[in-house]
Amino acid sequence: MSIDVRPAQDFDRFLATDQLVWFGEETDSDAEHVRLGLPEDQRFAADLPDGPTDTHSGVYGVRPMEMSLPGGRVVPIAGLTWVGVHPDCRRRGVLTAMMTDHLARTHDAGLAVSALHASEAAIYGRYGYGNAVLTLQVELGRGTTFTAPHLEDDAARTTTHLVTMSGPGVTERMRACQLGSAPDHPGTIVGSPDYFSLMALEAPEQLRDKERRRVLLARRDGRDVGFVGLRREHKWSKARPSGTVTVGTLCGDPAARLALARRVVDLDLMGTTRLENLGVDDPVLDWVGGPRGTGSLETWDSTWVRLVDLAHAWSLRTYEDDCDVVVELADRFAPWNAGRWRLACSGGTGTATRTDSPADLSLDVDVLGAGYLGRGIGSRLRAGLVQEHRPGAYAELARAMRTLVAPEPSIGF
Ligand SMILES: CC(C)(COP(=O)(O)OP(=O)(O)OC[C@H]1O[C@@H](n2cnc3c(N)ncnc32)[C@H](O)[C@@H]1OP(=O)(O)O)[C@@H](O)C(=O)NCCC(=O)NCCS
Secondary structure, three states: OOOEEEEOOOHHHHHHHHHHHHOOOOOOOHHHHHHHHOOHHHEEEEEOOOOOOOOOOEEEEEEEEEEEOOOOOEEEEEEEEEEEEOHHHOOOOHHHHHHHHHHHHHHHOOOOEEEEOOOOOOOOHHHOOEEOOEEEEEEEEOOOOOOOHHHHHHHHOOEEEEEEOOOOOHHHHHHHHHHHHHHHOOOOEEOOHHHHHHHHOOOHHHHOOOOOOEEEEEEEOOEEEEEEEEEEEOOEEOOEEOEEEEEEEEEEOHHHHHHHHHHHOOOOOEEEEEEEEEEOOOHHHHHOOOHHHOOEEEEEEOOEEEEOOHHHHHHHOEOOOOEEEEEEEEOOOOOOOOEEEEEEEEOOEEEEEEOOOOOOEEEEHHHHHHHOOOOOOOHHHHOOOOEEOOOOHHHHHHHHHOOOOOOOOOOOO
């Protein structure tokens, strides 16, 4: 069946599809969300021959974003988002047609990587995305103590200031902080200025009884060194204040994060602080003495990464160990990647070249996406997800790709 995928021309139809798929309350600000969320030329629509005419059969969009890689390079990526298929059209190949279109367009645009947050874990592996980053949600009680003796001097010189995200200049300062800390925190994804404006856009009907998004900015020596977004919720229990403050990504250098973390566990009228987006090696866990120093800890998948152009992507990051392996790569949706590659890393630098030598390993491209930001992928051999033809070859590859500290989760996009 032919499915027509093309740039979306009809804004109302695109919006109607989105509203149907995501079934929230329809508000006047929905259109503004699409406008700020997706550049006009990055909205795409798919139609089945017998599909609906008031909506599309499916839509997707791409956010231009930047991502930091092991070694510190910050590179442009395609941030896949707004993916939705009309409920009457599901399981007829619309998503597959849109993904094929997206990967071809991304490749043509010269981008090496596509990344996303998945609504469900089972959807994107088949298209070559690997789960590259895990996130932790950690609850801490009021007044939790953080121990970090070698950060105290810098933390003492750091001040924190509560502002409103939609206030003048705030999102620009947040974005500058994120770009500044990204090289030291591989996996950080930085959105465009419009993406930050979108985060700050909160129509009255979306707020209802919520407070506006606030931001704590950290400053040292006269400049911004970090931030965290937060929102407080009132709760009273047996006449005692026991609200919850929900905290987004902590951003900044280690001492800034420490100062911010201390401030968010010491807000008046709050009983619990929920940190929603920590990396699995986040220092918060060390500062509280491990998982049992928290009130609760849960984990799930954050960023999924897809190597759209293997050779280009391989050369962009650095590696912490040497390797020299020949990989038979399966890639159904980006056939230009498929086939035999020699993946070599030496002195931190990686090169991927075509070869006819016998393969040491056979694997799917999602495995390389999963390890691209430094998350350990060594267990996949035991899990039976890769095939090794030369003993030790997979360990060599996995060691080279892994980083000392697990990658940073990204803010949902
Ligand atoms: C998820 C969604 C986009 C899938 O679209 P679709 O057009 O039905 O997908 P396709 O028909 O192209 O399916 C391709 C394959 O993925 C599988 N698949 C699709 N959605 C899946 C899901 N949620 N869980 C498991 N498998 C799924 C299909 O079974 C099919 O498998 P096959 O190739 O082995 O036959 C669609 O169900 C949807 O819009 N859901 C609500 C919004 C959403 O979750 N969007 C994703 C945002 S990240």
